[in-house]
Amino acid sequence: LQKQKPDVGLVGSFGAWKNQGYHVKKGEHGLKIFMPCTRDKKDVNGNKILDKNGKPKQEIYAFKLGTVFETHQLVEYENLPKPVAYLPDNPDDNRKLFFSITKASDVPIKVLETAEMCSGANGFYSPTTKEICLSPDLKGYQRIKT
Structure with a gap:
């Protein structure tokens, strides 16, 4: 995308x-x-595999060329919510909220041992292990946001 529109x-x-x-x-x-x-x-019998909510689990089987549009190409660009760059920290709520998110998530969430494992990112989804990996450097609401 950056090559097409820096x-x-x-x-x-x-x-x-x-x-x-x-x-x-x-x-x-x-x-x-x-x-x-x-x-x-x-x-193996051709029956759909359901998740814990009763919805069919999905799998990626191929990729196709598609078209996307960037926010500046929208009529209502001024009314779009702006990305959050920083969230204030409230230590009392952090552990409870993060624990609730990890418990409610269908995808396992784990904090990596070193920040180098994230290659400079705050976190990422690993399709091989099928889990969300977070940098250990993230604290409070920054960890929750990621």
Whole structure:
């Protein structure tokens, strides 16, 4: 995306922006990305595998070329929520909120041993281990936000 538009901001598909109540400006050309194709996971008998909420689990089986639009290409750009750069710290709530998030998440969340394992990022999703990995340097609401 940065090669196509060096100052790229938040992106979404035409449908994703529309579902959120935003509209792409007329005449705008989208950016090309590879998008995952998903399908329901099935067991050996062909039955759908359900998660703990009764929804079918999804798996990525291929990627296709898709089009996304950047925030500046939207009619209502001024009304978009701005990304949060910093969250204030409230030590009383941090542990409880982080514990609640990890308990409610369908994806395991773990804090890595060293920040170097994140390669400079605050955190990432690992498709091989199927878990969210967080930098140990994150504290308080920054850890919760990530």
